[in-house]
Amino acid sequence: MKVGVITFPGTLDDRDAQRAVRLAGHEPVALWHREHDLHGVDALVLPGGFSYGDYLRAGAIAALSPIMTEVVDAANRGMPVLGICNGFQMLAEAHLLPGGLVRNQTGLFVRRDQRLRVERTSTAWSNRFDEGQEIVIPLKNGEGRFVATPEEVARIEGEGLVVFRYLGEDPNGSIDAIAGVANAAGNVVGLMPHPEHAVELGFGPTTTRMKAGVDGLEIFKSALEAVAA
Amino acid sequence: MALIVVDVMPKAEILDPQGKAVTRALARLGHEAVGDVRVGKRFELRVDGDVTDALLDEVREVASEVLANTVIEDVVEVRVVDEAELAR
Numbered sequence: 001m002k003v004g005v006i007t008f009p010g011t012l013d014d015r016d017a018q019r020a021v022r023l024a025g026h027e028p029v030a031l032w033h034r035e036h037d038l039h040g041v042d043a044l045v046l047p048g049g050f051s052y053g054d055y056l057r058a059g060a061i062a063a064l065s066p067i068m069t070e071v072v073d074a075a076n077r078g079m080p081v082l083g084i085c086n087g088f089q090m091l092a093e094a095h096l097l098p099g100g101l102v103r104n105q106t107g108l109f110v111r112r113d114q115r116l117r118v119e120r121t122s123t124a125w126s127n128r129f130d131e132g133q134e135i136v137i138p139l140k141n142g143e144g145r146f147v148a149t150p151e152e153v154a155r156i157e158g159e160g161l162v163v164f165r166y167l168g169e170d171p172n173g174s175i176d177a178i179a180g181v182a183n184a185a186g187n188v189v190g191l192m193p194h195p196e197h198a199v200e201l202g203f204g205p206t207t208t209r210m211k212a213g214v215d216g217l218e219i220f221k222s223a224l225e226a227v228a229a
Numbered sequence: 230m231a232l233i234v235v236d237v238m239p240k241a242e243i244l245d246p247q248g249k250a251v252t253r254a255l256a257r258l259g260h261e262a263v264g265d266v267r268v269g270k271r272f273e274l275r276v277d278g279d280v281t282d283a284l285l286d287e288v289r290e291v292a293s294e295v296l297a298n299t300v301i302e303d304v305v306e307v308r309v310v311d312e313a314e315l316a317r
Contacts, residue, residue, distance in 0.1 A: 056295075102301055103246045105244065105246060106246075107249075107250055148300065149240070173244070
């Protein structure tokens, strides 16, 4: 399976995402934001970073990139699309996902190994987890606070669109401790923590053993099953 | 020549950490009369020709679809500052 990883000006984790795709058994395809061609990929990853220096709003200018026309079309046709951190902010700005991401409640940039609860497994990117499963994924952001109007939050919760929720202290002050959401169809998922940093023994978050966490790999493997299904 | 000014503010129900930080700093400096500060954005769009109704509609659309994300922000005002005012 081919998984496209889009690089925008200011993207930082595209190489890590490509590597995670490879470790999950897929073929990564590097895509450039100015193209209008998805090169026949089966799934898409919008990686993290600080596209356009977070100017205007985090992810806002990248969401208007040429390639986003094709991303929105592919997402609406059902292609698995994953947005990580800045990629999540882009998907929210492109209105492919509900809500918005604003500066953390504390005003601080947070970096930690984050415990999450998997709330929904019927998505293209979380189908290898059990509902209620606890996972650990590194988190690093300054604008990761998930917000929406009370009516929109009621809809998100009511339709079961929450995929990942923070466990323990909420690092951002997100509404309902929301760390990741999906669209109604479940093919588009965005999350603030970085699964691509939890894919290889010795380089992941500290779980039972030092740097042994590889929970992120399951997210990249999930897409294969979603496409095969 | 004219200038179109667009003011954008975070939605009232969404906490504004930037405003809170300024509020706390002002309190620390002893400005007790100031109760609360919210921080928004001002965009200045320079226009060469006349400001027609059609152009204003176009700017309003740009304001609500690009300059602001109406999920988290409100476009508070779109106004025209004319030449005479600019000259001052």
